[in-house]
Amino acid sequence: MSTQLTPILTKFWDHPQSWTMATYEDNGGYRALRSALEMDPVDLVQVTKDSGLRGRGGAGFPTGMKWGFLPPHDGGPRYLVVNADESEPGTCKDIPLMMAAPHFLIEGAIITSFAIGSDTAFIYVRGETAHVYRRLLRAVEEAYAAGYLGKDILGTGYDLDIVVHAGAGAYICGEETALLDSLEGRRGQPRLKPPFPAVAGLYARPTVVNNVESIASVPLIVGKGAEWFSDMGTEKSQGFGIFSLSGHVKHPGQYEAPLGITLRELIEMAGGMRDPNHPLKFWTPGGSSTPIFTDRHLDVPLDFESVAAHGSMLGTRALQIFDDTVSVVRAVTRWNDFYMHESCGKCTPCREGTYWLAQILHRIEEGRGTSQDIDMLVDICDNILGRAFCALGDGATSPITSAVQYFREEFEAGCHTPASELFPPAASTLF
Ligand code: NAD
Structure with missing residues:
Protein backbone atom coordinates (compact mmCIF):
# COMPACT_ATOMS: atom_id res chain seq x y z
CA MET A 1 0.00 0.00 0.00
CA SER A 2 1.31 3.43 -0.92
CA THR A 3 1.15 6.12 1.71
CA GLN A 4 1.94 9.03 -0.58
CA LEU A 5 -0.43 11.93 -0.90
CA THR A 6 -2.78 11.30 -3.81
CA PRO A 7 -4.20 14.57 -5.13
CA ILE A 8 -7.16 13.46 -7.19
CA LEU A 9 -10.32 15.32 -6.19
CA THR A 10 -8.07 18.07 -4.80
CA LYS A 11 -5.74 18.13 -7.81
CA PHE A 12 -6.59 21.55 -9.26
CA TRP A 13 -8.05 23.30 -6.22
CA ASP A 14 -5.29 25.93 -6.37
CA HIS A 15 -6.14 26.89 -9.95
CA PRO A 16 -7.43 30.50 -9.91
CA GLN A 17 -10.75 29.50 -11.56
CA SER A 18 -10.90 25.92 -10.26
CA TRP A 19 -14.70 25.87 -9.93
CA THR A 20 -15.52 26.64 -13.55
CA MET A 21 -16.64 24.17 -16.17
CA ALA A 22 -13.68 25.27 -18.34
CA THR A 23 -11.10 24.27 -15.71
CA TYR A 24 -12.91 21.02 -15.01
CA GLU A 25 -13.04 20.09 -18.69
CA ASP A 26 -9.37 21.07 -19.16
CA ASN A 27 -8.60 18.49 -16.47
CA GLY A 28 -10.55 15.71 -18.16
CA GLY A 29 -13.98 16.56 -16.73
CA TYR A 30 -17.19 15.20 -18.30
CA ARG A 31 -15.33 12.57 -20.34
CA ALA A 32 -16.50 9.84 -17.95
CA LEU A 33 -20.09 11.01 -18.47
CA ARG A 34 -19.82 10.41 -22.21
CA SER A 35 -18.58 6.84 -21.61
CA ALA A 36 -21.16 6.23 -18.87
CA LEU A 37 -24.10 7.20 -21.06
CA GLU A 38 -23.00 4.56 -23.57
CA MET A 39 -22.94 1.87 -20.89
CA ASP A 40 -25.70 -0.35 -19.56
CA PRO A 41 -26.77 1.12 -16.18
CA VAL A 42 -26.40 -2.35 -14.66
CA ASP A 43 -22.72 -2.32 -15.63
CA LEU A 44 -22.25 1.10 -14.03
CA VAL A 45 -23.58 -0.27 -10.76
CA GLN A 46 -21.23 -3.25 -11.13
CA VAL A 47 -18.17 -1.03 -11.77
CA THR A 48 -18.98 0.92 -8.61
CA LYS A 49 -19.38 -2.33 -6.65
CA ASP A 50 -16.10 -3.69 -8.07
CA SER A 51 -14.21 -0.52 -7.13
CA GLY A 52 -14.95 -1.15 -3.46
CA LEU A 53 -16.06 2.47 -2.92
CA ARG A 54 -17.56 2.81 0.56
CA GLY A 55 -19.69 5.76 1.67
CA ARG A 56 -17.52 8.77 2.47
CA GLY A 57 -20.17 10.42 4.70
CA GLY A 58 -19.08 8.47 7.78
CA ALA A 59 -20.73 5.05 7.90
CA GLY A 60 -18.68 3.48 5.09
CA PHE A 61 -21.57 1.49 3.62
CA PRO A 62 -20.63 0.02 0.18
CA THR A 63 -21.90 2.52 -2.41
CA GLY A 64 -22.53 0.12 -5.31
CA MET A 65 -24.36 -2.26 -2.98
CA LYS A 66 -26.62 0.59 -1.86
CA TRP A 67 -27.49 1.39 -5.48
CA GLY A 68 -28.17 -2.31 -6.03
CA PHE A 69 -30.77 -2.31 -3.22
CA LEU A 70 -33.24 -0.27 -5.31
CA PRO A 71 -36.21 -2.45 -6.25
CA PRO A 72 -36.87 -3.17 -9.95
CA HIS A 73 -38.42 -0.27 -11.88
CA ASP A 74 -42.19 -0.01 -11.51
CA GLY A 75 -42.57 2.96 -13.88
CA GLY A 76 -42.79 5.50 -11.03
CA PRO A 77 -40.13 8.03 -10.00
CA ARG A 78 -36.94 7.19 -8.14
CA TYR A 79 -34.44 9.72 -6.84
CA LEU A 80 -30.84 10.46 -6.12
CA VAL A 81 -30.38 12.71 -3.09
CA VAL A 82 -26.88 14.02 -2.38
CA ASN A 83 -26.27 14.64 1.31
CA ALA A 84 -24.31 17.92 1.30
CA ASP A 85 -25.37 18.84 4.83
CA GLU A 86 -21.84 18.56 6.21
CA SER A 87 -22.06 19.59 9.88
CA GLU A 88 -20.13 17.21 12.10
CA PRO A 89 -17.69 19.17 14.29
CA GLY A 90 -14.28 18.92 12.63
CA THR A 91 -15.68 17.69 9.31
CA CYS A 92 -14.79 20.12 6.56
CA LYS A 93 -14.07 18.24 3.33
CA ASP A 94 -17.33 18.41 1.32
CA ILE A 95 -17.67 22.18 1.60
CA PRO A 96 -14.18 22.89 0.17
CA LEU A 97 -14.74 20.22 -2.47
CA MET A 98 -18.00 21.85 -3.59
CA MET A 99 -16.42 25.32 -3.50
CA ALA A 100 -13.23 24.37 -5.34
CA ALA A 101 -14.42 21.74 -7.81
CA PRO A 102 -18.23 21.48 -7.86
CA HIS A 103 -18.31 19.78 -11.26
CA PHE A 104 -16.92 16.54 -9.78
CA LEU A 105 -20.16 16.38 -7.82
CA ILE A 106 -22.39 17.43 -10.73
CA GLU A 107 -20.83 14.91 -13.14
CA GLY A 108 -21.00 12.21 -10.44
CA ALA A 109 -24.66 13.01 -9.77
CA ILE A 110 -25.50 12.70 -13.48
CA ILE A 111 -23.70 9.35 -13.84
CA THR A 112 -25.25 8.01 -10.63
CA SER A 113 -28.75 9.13 -11.63
CA PHE A 114 -28.33 7.38 -14.98
CA ALA A 115 -27.06 4.24 -13.25
CA ILE A 116 -30.06 4.03 -10.91
CA GLY A 117 -32.64 5.16 -13.49
CA SER A 118 -33.55 8.49 -11.93
CA ASP A 119 -34.62 11.61 -13.83
CA THR A 120 -34.50 13.98 -10.84
CA ALA A 121 -31.63 14.47 -8.41
CA PHE A 122 -31.46 16.74 -5.36
CA ILE A 123 -28.42 18.22 -3.65
CA TYR A 124 -29.32 19.12 -0.07
CA VAL A 125 -26.84 21.74 1.15
CA ARG A 126 -26.30 22.86 4.72
CA GLY A 127 -28.31 26.02 5.35
CA GLU A 128 -25.52 28.19 6.73
CA THR A 129 -23.36 27.78 3.65
CA ALA A 130 -24.98 30.26 1.26
CA HIS A 131 -21.67 30.52 -0.61
CA VAL A 132 -21.74 26.79 -1.40
CA TYR A 133 -25.39 27.02 -2.46
CA ARG A 134 -24.56 29.84 -4.89
CA ARG A 135 -21.53 27.99 -6.29
CA LEU A 136 -23.57 24.84 -6.90
CA LEU A 137 -26.37 26.80 -8.57
CA ARG A 138 -23.81 28.31 -10.94
CA ALA A 139 -22.23 24.91 -11.68
CA VAL A 140 -25.66 23.38 -12.39
CA GLU A 141 -26.46 26.31 -14.72
CA GLU A 142 -23.18 25.69 -16.57
CA ALA A 143 -24.02 21.98 -16.90
CA TYR A 144 -27.47 22.78 -18.36
CA ALA A 145 -25.89 25.25 -20.82
CA ALA A 146 -23.36 22.62 -21.94
CA GLY A 147 -26.09 20.00 -22.56
CA TYR A 148 -25.02 17.78 -19.65
CA LEU A 149 -28.35 18.33 -17.87
CA GLY A 150 -31.93 18.78 -19.03
CA LYS A 151 -33.61 16.98 -21.92
CA ASP A 152 -31.86 14.49 -24.19
CA ILE A 153 -28.42 14.75 -22.56
CA LEU A 154 -25.68 14.60 -25.23
CA GLY A 155 -28.26 13.27 -27.69
CA THR A 156 -28.70 10.01 -25.77
CA GLY A 157 -32.40 10.46 -25.00
CA TYR A 158 -31.66 10.55 -21.25
CA ASP A 159 -33.31 13.42 -19.28
CA LEU A 160 -32.19 14.66 -15.87
CA ASP A 161 -32.89 17.69 -13.69
CA ILE A 162 -30.80 18.60 -10.65
CA VAL A 163 -32.37 20.67 -7.87
CA VAL A 164 -30.06 22.38 -5.37
CA HIS A 165 -31.84 22.84 -2.04
CA ALA A 166 -30.53 24.71 1.01
CA GLY A 167 -31.60 23.44 4.42
CA ALA A 168 -32.21 25.69 7.41
CA GLY A 169 -29.09 24.88 9.41
CA ALA A 170 -30.03 21.90 11.58
CA TYR A 171 -27.37 19.26 12.28
CA ILE A 172 -30.01 16.53 12.43
CA CYS A 173 -30.82 17.10 8.75
CA GLY A 174 -27.52 15.40 7.91
CA GLU A 175 -29.18 12.18 9.12
CA GLU A 176 -30.49 10.83 5.83
CA THR A 177 -34.14 10.31 6.76
CA ALA A 178 -34.41 13.65 8.61
CA LEU A 179 -32.92 15.18 5.47
CA LEU A 180 -35.67 13.56 3.38
CA ASP A 181 -38.38 14.88 5.73
CA SER A 182 -36.85 18.36 5.50
CA LEU A 183 -36.67 18.13 1.70
CA GLU A 184 -40.37 17.22 1.67
CA GLY A 185 -41.08 20.43 3.61
CA ARG A 186 -41.50 18.93 7.08
CA ARG A 187 -39.56 19.51 10.28
CA GLY A 188 -36.40 17.43 9.93
CA GLN A 189 -36.59 14.44 12.25
CA PRO A 190 -35.30 10.91 11.65
CA ARG A 191 -37.63 8.20 10.42
CA LEU A 192 -37.68 4.63 11.65
CA LYS A 193 -35.43 2.35 9.54
CA PRO A 194 -36.27 -0.04 7.92
CA PRO A 195 -37.66 0.76 5.47
CA PHE A 196 -34.37 2.18 4.23
CA PRO A 197 -34.52 5.04 1.71
CA ALA A 198 -33.51 2.59 -1.04
CA VAL A 199 -37.01 1.10 -0.70
CA ALA A 200 -39.09 4.03 0.59
CA GLY A 201 -37.24 7.36 0.60
CA LEU A 202 -38.18 10.75 -0.82
CA TYR A 203 -41.98 10.94 -1.23
CA ALA A 204 -41.94 7.24 -0.22
CA ARG A 205 -40.22 6.36 -3.50
CA PRO A 206 -36.96 4.39 -3.96
CA THR A 207 -34.12 6.80 -3.22
CA VAL A 208 -30.35 6.62 -3.10
CA VAL A 209 -28.86 8.98 -0.51
CA ASN A 210 -25.10 9.43 -0.90
CA ASN A 211 -22.50 11.80 0.51
CA VAL A 212 -20.84 14.50 -1.66
CA GLU A 213 -17.37 12.90 -1.69
CA SER A 214 -18.82 9.47 -2.58
CA ILE A 215 -20.65 10.87 -5.59
CA ALA A 216 -17.70 13.08 -6.60
CA SER A 217 -15.52 9.93 -6.74
CA VAL A 218 -17.82 8.22 -9.25
CA PRO A 219 -16.61 9.96 -12.47
CA LEU A 220 -13.02 9.00 -11.62
CA ILE A 221 -13.98 5.37 -11.03
CA VAL A 222 -15.95 5.22 -14.28
CA GLY A 223 -13.22 7.06 -16.21
CA LYS A 224 -10.17 5.24 -14.83
CA GLY A 225 -11.72 1.88 -13.97
CA ALA A 226 -12.68 -0.03 -10.84
CA GLU A 227 -9.22 -1.55 -10.52
CA TRP A 228 -7.47 1.84 -10.55
CA PHE A 229 -9.53 2.72 -7.46
CA SER A 230 -9.39 -0.64 -5.69
CA ASP A 231 -5.61 -0.82 -6.08
CA MET A 232 -5.36 2.09 -3.62
CA GLY A 233 -6.00 1.81 0.10
CA THR A 234 -6.26 -1.46 2.00
CA GLU A 235 -7.89 -4.79 1.24
CA LYS A 236 -11.29 -3.87 2.69
CA SER A 237 -11.06 -0.05 2.69
CA GLN A 238 -10.21 0.67 -0.89
CA GLY A 239 -9.43 3.91 -2.68
CA PHE A 240 -8.48 7.34 -1.45
CA GLY A 241 -10.15 9.89 0.77
CA ILE A 242 -9.84 13.47 1.89
CA PHE A 243 -8.41 13.72 5.42
CA SER A 244 -9.24 17.02 7.13
CA LEU A 245 -6.53 18.06 9.59
CA SER A 246 -7.49 20.80 12.01
CA GLY A 247 -6.19 22.08 15.31
CA HIS A 248 -2.63 22.05 16.53
CA VAL A 249 -0.68 21.25 13.36
CA LYS A 250 1.44 23.75 11.47
CA HIS A 251 -0.57 23.53 8.24
CA PRO A 252 -4.19 22.52 8.84
CA GLY A 253 -6.12 21.64 5.70
CA GLN A 254 -7.29 18.90 3.37
CA TYR A 255 -4.86 16.06 2.65
CA GLU A 256 -5.97 13.51 0.08
CA ALA A 257 -4.40 10.08 0.53
CA PRO A 258 -5.11 6.35 0.20
CA LEU A 259 -7.11 4.91 3.10
CA GLY A 260 -4.74 3.24 5.55
CA ILE A 261 -2.41 6.20 5.95
CA THR A 262 -1.56 6.97 9.60
CA LEU A 263 -1.92 10.14 11.63
CA ARG A 264 1.84 10.17 12.14
CA GLU A 265 2.34 10.39 8.36
CA LEU A 266 -0.38 13.00 7.96
CA ILE A 267 1.02 15.21 10.74
CA GLU A 268 4.40 15.06 9.04
CA MET A 269 2.80 16.18 5.77
CA ALA A 270 1.06 18.98 7.66
CA GLY A 271 4.43 20.34 8.82
CA GLY A 272 4.36 18.76 12.27
CA MET A 273 2.72 19.92 15.50
CA ARG A 274 2.32 23.69 15.82
CA ASP A 275 4.78 23.86 18.74
CA PRO A 276 7.38 21.12 19.30
CA ASN A 277 7.24 21.84 23.05
CA HIS A 278 3.61 20.75 23.14
CA PRO A 279 3.13 17.13 22.04
CA LEU A 280 -0.03 15.52 20.72
CA LYS A 281 -2.47 14.73 23.53
CA PHE A 282 -5.69 13.51 21.89
CA TRP A 283 -7.43 13.53 18.51
CA THR A 284 -10.59 12.47 16.75
CA PRO A 285 -10.26 10.01 13.87
CA GLY A 286 -13.67 10.75 12.37
CA GLY A 287 -15.16 13.90 13.84
CA SER A 288 -16.38 14.54 17.36
CA SER A 289 -18.99 11.77 17.31
CA THR A 290 -16.27 9.09 17.23
CA PRO A 291 -14.33 7.89 20.28
CA ILE A 292 -11.16 9.93 20.72
CA PHE A 293 -7.66 8.56 20.23
CA THR A 294 -4.41 9.54 21.97
CA ASP A 295 -0.69 9.60 21.11
CA ARG A 296 -0.78 5.80 21.48
CA HIS A 297 -2.78 5.63 18.26
CA LEU A 298 -0.45 7.61 15.98
CA ASP A 299 0.37 4.50 13.91
CA VAL A 300 -3.13 3.07 13.56
CA PRO A 301 -3.86 2.74 9.82
CA LEU A 302 -6.74 5.07 9.02
CA ASP A 303 -9.03 2.55 7.34
CA PHE A 304 -12.46 1.40 8.49
CA GLU A 305 -11.29 -1.93 9.95
CA SER A 306 -8.12 -0.82 11.77
CA VAL A 307 -9.77 2.19 13.40
CA ALA A 308 -12.70 0.01 14.54
CA ALA A 309 -10.27 -2.63 15.88
CA HIS A 310 -8.80 0.09 18.13
CA GLY A 311 -12.23 1.09 19.45
CA SER A 312 -13.18 4.07 17.30
CA MET A 313 -14.58 4.82 13.83
CA LEU A 314 -13.02 6.22 10.68
CA GLY A 315 -16.17 8.32 10.21
CA THR A 316 -15.59 11.39 8.07
CA ARG A 317 -11.76 11.42 8.46
CA ALA A 318 -12.07 14.66 10.43
CA LEU A 319 -8.80 14.64 12.33
CA GLN A 320 -9.02 17.26 15.07
CA ILE A 321 -5.63 17.41 16.72
CA PHE A 322 -5.11 18.68 20.26
CA ASP A 323 -1.82 19.21 22.05
CA ASP A 324 -1.19 19.12 25.80
CA THR A 325 -2.41 22.69 26.33
CA VAL A 326 -6.01 21.52 25.90
CA SER A 327 -8.29 20.27 28.65
P1 NAD B 1 -25.98 3.63 8.84
O1 NAD B 1 -24.89 2.64 9.04
O2 NAD B 1 -27.29 3.40 9.53
O3 NAD B 1 -26.33 3.71 7.28
C1 NAD B 1 -25.39 3.97 6.31
C2 NAD B 1 -26.06 3.97 4.95
O4 NAD B 1 -26.32 2.64 4.51
C3 NAD B 1 -27.40 4.67 4.89
O5 NAD B 1 -27.53 5.34 3.67
C4 NAD B 1 -28.42 3.54 4.97
O6 NAD B 1 -29.65 3.84 4.35
C5 NAD B 1 -27.69 2.46 4.23
N1 NAD B 1 -28.08 1.12 4.68
C6 NAD B 1 -27.64 0.49 5.81
N2 NAD B 1 -28.21 -0.73 5.90
C7 NAD B 1 -29.01 -0.87 4.81
C8 NAD B 1 -29.86 -1.90 4.35
N3 NAD B 1 -30.01 -3.06 5.01
N4 NAD B 1 -30.57 -1.70 3.21
C9 NAD B 1 -30.44 -0.55 2.52
N5 NAD B 1 -29.63 0.48 2.91
C10 NAD B 1 -28.94 0.30 4.04
O7 NAD B 1 -25.37 5.04 9.23
P2 NAD B 1 -26.04 6.49 9.28
O8 NAD B 1 -26.87 6.63 10.53
O9 NAD B 1 -26.68 6.81 7.96
O10 NAD B 1 -24.76 7.42 9.41
C11 NAD B 1 -23.98 7.41 10.57
C12 NAD B 1 -22.64 8.05 10.24
O11 NAD B 1 -22.82 9.38 9.87
C13 NAD B 1 -21.67 8.06 11.39
O12 NAD B 1 -20.75 7.03 11.17
C14 NAD B 1 -20.99 9.42 11.33
O13 NAD B 1 -19.60 9.29 11.08
C15 NAD B 1 -21.63 10.08 10.14
N6 NAD B 1 -21.93 11.48 10.33
C16 NAD B 1 -21.51 12.35 9.37
C17 NAD B 1 -21.75 13.73 9.49
C18 NAD B 1 -21.26 14.68 8.44
O14 NAD B 1 -21.29 15.91 8.66
N7 NAD B 1 -20.79 14.19 7.30
C19 NAD B 1 -22.49 14.20 10.58
C20 NAD B 1 -22.91 13.29 11.54
C21 NAD B 1 -22.63 11.93 11.42
Missing part, protein backbone atom coordinates in the same frame (compact mmCIF):
# COMPACT_ATOMS: atom_id res chain seq x y z
CA VAL A 328 -10.02 17.12 27.45
CA VAL A 329 -12.85 17.87 29.89
CA ARG A 330 -13.42 21.26 28.29
CA ALA A 331 -13.33 19.74 24.79
CA VAL A 332 -15.93 17.06 25.47
CA THR A 333 -18.09 19.57 27.36
CA ARG A 334 -18.19 21.83 24.27
CA TRP A 335 -18.96 18.89 21.99
CA ASN A 336 -21.76 17.70 24.25
CA ASP A 337 -23.19 21.25 24.36
CA PHE A 338 -23.33 21.06 20.56
CA TYR A 339 -25.15 17.72 20.54
CA MET A 340 -27.56 18.88 23.28
CA HIS A 341 -28.38 21.97 21.23
CA GLU A 342 -28.77 19.99 18.02
CA SER A 343 -30.78 17.07 19.47
CA CYS A 344 -34.05 17.09 17.53
CA GLY A 345 -36.00 16.11 20.64
CA LYS A 346 -37.74 13.13 19.07
CA CYS A 347 -36.37 10.51 21.47
CA THR A 348 -35.97 10.75 25.23
CA PRO A 349 -32.46 9.22 25.64
CA CYS A 350 -30.91 11.84 23.37
CA ARG A 351 -33.09 14.84 24.30
CA GLU A 352 -32.84 14.35 28.09
CA GLY A 353 -29.56 12.43 28.21
CA THR A 354 -27.44 15.08 26.52
CA TYR A 355 -28.96 17.66 28.90
CA TRP A 356 -28.07 15.56 31.97
CA LEU A 357 -24.57 15.02 30.58
CA ALA A 358 -24.19 18.77 30.09
CA GLN A 359 -25.02 19.47 33.74
CA ILE A 360 -22.43 16.99 35.01
CA LEU A 361 -19.75 17.99 32.50
CA HIS A 362 -20.10 21.68 33.33
CA ARG A 363 -19.83 20.86 37.06
CA ILE A 364 -16.60 18.96 36.44
CA GLU A 365 -15.23 21.62 34.10
CA GLU A 366 -15.84 24.25 36.77
CA GLY A 367 -14.11 22.16 39.50
CA ARG A 368 -17.43 21.47 41.28
CA GLY A 369 -17.71 17.78 40.42
CA THR A 370 -18.71 15.25 43.07
CA SER A 371 -17.23 11.82 43.73
CA GLN A 372 -20.21 10.11 42.01
CA ASP A 373 -20.14 12.32 38.93
CA ILE A 374 -17.71 10.32 36.79
CA ASP A 375 -19.54 7.03 37.28
CA MET A 376 -22.87 8.78 36.68
CA LEU A 377 -21.49 10.30 33.46
CA VAL A 378 -20.45 6.88 32.17
CA ASP A 379 -23.74 5.34 33.32
CA ILE A 380 -25.82 7.94 31.44
CA CYS A 381 -23.70 7.40 28.31
CA ASP A 382 -24.27 3.63 28.59
CA ASN A 383 -27.99 4.24 28.80
CA ILE A 384 -28.06 6.49 25.72
CA LEU A 385 -25.86 4.23 23.59
CA GLY A 386 -27.99 1.91 21.47
CA ARG A 387 -31.24 3.36 22.83
CA ALA A 388 -31.40 6.64 20.89
CA PHE A 389 -33.54 6.82 17.76
CA CYS A 390 -30.63 7.69 15.46
CA ALA A 391 -26.85 8.00 15.45
CA LEU A 392 -26.88 11.50 17.03
CA GLY A 393 -27.39 10.21 20.58
CA ASP A 394 -24.81 7.44 20.23
CA GLY A 395 -22.34 9.88 18.70
CA ALA A 396 -22.75 12.32 21.60
CA THR A 397 -21.59 9.69 24.09
CA SER A 398 -18.51 8.45 22.18
CA PRO A 399 -16.07 11.28 22.98
CA ILE A 400 -17.16 11.32 26.64
CA THR A 401 -16.70 7.61 27.42
CA SER A 402 -13.41 7.46 25.52
CA ALA A 403 -12.14 10.62 27.26
CA VAL A 404 -12.93 9.09 30.67
CA GLN A 405 -11.21 5.87 29.57
CA TYR A 406 -7.95 7.63 28.61
CA PHE A 407 -7.93 10.69 30.91
CA ARG A 408 -9.90 9.71 34.01
CA GLU A 409 -7.48 11.67 36.22
CA GLU A 410 -8.52 14.92 34.50
CA PHE A 411 -12.16 14.22 35.31
CA GLU A 412 -11.18 13.39 38.91
CA ALA A 413 -9.32 16.71 39.13
CA GLY A 414 -12.62 18.35 38.19
CA CYS A 415 -13.88 17.45 41.69
CA HIS A 416 -11.68 20.20 43.14
CA THR A 417 -9.94 22.27 40.43
CA PRO A 418 -11.53 24.12 37.49
CA ALA A 419 -10.21 23.16 34.04
CA SER A 420 -9.42 26.83 33.47
CA GLU A 421 -6.76 26.63 36.21
CA LEU A 422 -5.27 23.34 35.02
CA PHE A 423 -5.31 24.41 31.38
CA PRO A 424 -5.42 28.20 31.11
CA PRO A 425 -7.42 28.94 27.92
CA ALA A 426 -4.85 31.58 26.88
CA ALA A 427 -2.25 28.83 26.36
CA SER A 428 -4.35 27.18 23.71
CA THR A 429 -5.91 28.44 20.52
CA LEU A 430 -8.62 25.81 20.87
CA PHE A 431 -11.33 25.35 23.50
